[in-house]
Amino acid sequence: MSWFGRLTEGLSKSTKKLANNITGLATGTLPLDEERLDAIEEGLIAADLGPRVAARIRERLADQKYAKGIDDDGVRAVVADEVAQILAPVARPLAIIRKPQVILVVGVNGSGKTTTIAKLARLFKADGKQVMLAAGDTFRAAAIAQLKIWADRVGVPIVAGDQGGDAASLAFDAVKRAMDEGIDVLIIDTAGRLQNKTGLMDELAKVKRVIGKLDPAAPHDVLLVLDATTGQNALNQIEVFGQVAGVTGLVMTKLDGSARGGMLVAAAEKFGLPIHAIGVGEGMDDLQPFTPQDFAAALVGTA
Numbered sequence: 001m002s003w004f005g006r007l008t009e010g011l012s013k014s015t016k017k018l019a020n021n022i023t024g025l026a027t028g029t030l031p032l033d034e035e036r037l038d039a040i041e042e043g044l045i046a047a048d049l050g051p052r053v054a055a056r057i058r059e060r061l062a063d064q065k066y067a068k069g070i071d072d073d074g075v076r077a078v079v080a081d082e083v084a085q086i087l088a089p090v091a092r093p094l095a096i097i098r099k100p101q102v103i104l105v106v107g108v109n110g111s112g113k114t115t116t117i118a119k120l121a122r123l124f125k126a127d128g129k130q131v132m133l134a135a136g137d138t139f140r141a142a143a144i145a146q147l148k149i150w151a152d153r154v155g156v157p158i159v160a161g162d163q164g165g166d167a168a169s170l171a172f173d174a175v176k177r178a179m180d181e182g183i184d185v186l187i188i189d190t191a192g193r194l195q196n197k198t199g200l201m202d203e204l205a206k207v208k209r210v211i212g213k214l215d216p217a218a219p220h221d222v223l224l225v226l227d228a229t230t231g232q233n234a235l236n237q238i239e240v241f242g243q244v245a246g247v248t249g250l251v252m253t254k255l256d257g258s259a260r261g262g263m264l265v266a267a268a269e270k271f272g273l274p275i276h277a278i279g280v281g282e283g284m285d286d287l288q289p290f291t292p293q294d295f296a297a298a299l300v301g302t303a
């Protein structure tokens with residue numbers, strides 16, 4: 001199946017929810033009165049697009065241009081167009097422009113961090129880059145073991161230590177090795193214990209400080225992996241990790257398991273952070289960069 005096909009299929013729960021919320025509110029040739037505009041705005045909020053995006057769309061629908069009336073397809077077209085406009089500045093693949101480019105990957109446990117690292121490694125490798133992984137979640141033995149399995153499957157080297165080891169010194173060793181071995185992209189996993197915010201903050205700050213000794217500009221990217229099924233909670237995570245780790249970009253996983261895909265639009269509008277890739281399934285090919293128009297058309301069902 002094509003990426004667009006997988007995107008459409010993956011987003012189907014979110015599309016259905018959005019359609020249910022805004023269909024039948026603009027029938028006939030009547031102008032959109034306040035009541036209908038209210039209902040559409042509420043429907044968009046209930047589909048997780050967030051109050052600010054909903055208000056923007058309402059404003060456009062209330063525009064004089066539509067005074068003669070608009071039908072459901074017309075409403076959908078406006079929603080899709082606005083969504084595409086909001087996503088346009090943030091839908092950006094992660095560009096590899098340094099050598100080595102050091103990417104720190106953060107996020108709570110279970111968000112899809114490990115598999116995202118593997119999928120990104122595969123994408124970069126397919127692009128001809130030399131990729132290396134570092135098992136920086138030294139807190140859990142399972143995280144180290146999992147990342148080793150993925151490194152093996154993707155066919156890239158990995159720097160790993162023992163459980164309980166110092167994440168910063170492991171990251172330092174990995175950056176050093178990447179420099180010595182002419183690696184293009186180093187992807188460093190990190191622990192995701194959000195429940196212990198101070199510990200996490202200290203650890204991430206130390207990792208950044210220590211690798212900064214080898215390359216003051218490193219890490220060049222701090223990627224936050226978010227689980228779309230967590231809805232509003234994902235927005236909170238952007239705030240918390242933004243403060244703790246200085247997030248530079250997002251990857252949103254599990255859009256296929258969620259009816260809350262509208263949240264990606266809310267996140268884009270609220271934070272303006274680049275969204276480098278989205279995940280719409282468990283398969284290795286199910287994580288990809290995306291185009292705003294395709295995402296909007298798939299989400300709103302105008303494709």
Ligand SMILES: Nc1nc2c(ncn2[C@@H]2O[C@H](COP(=O)(O)OP(=O)(O)OP(=O)(O)O)[C@@H](O)[C@H]2O)c(=O)[nH]1
Nearest residue numbers: 109110111112113114115253254257279280281282
């Ligand atoms: N349906 C679906 N599942 C996904 C997606 N991305 C990741 N997963 C699954 O989510 C589960 C958790 O992913 P991991 O990569 O292990 O998550 P993690 O954040 O590293 O979790 P821990 O290793 O437990 O910290 C796995 O079963 C993945 O296959 C996605 O886009 N869609």
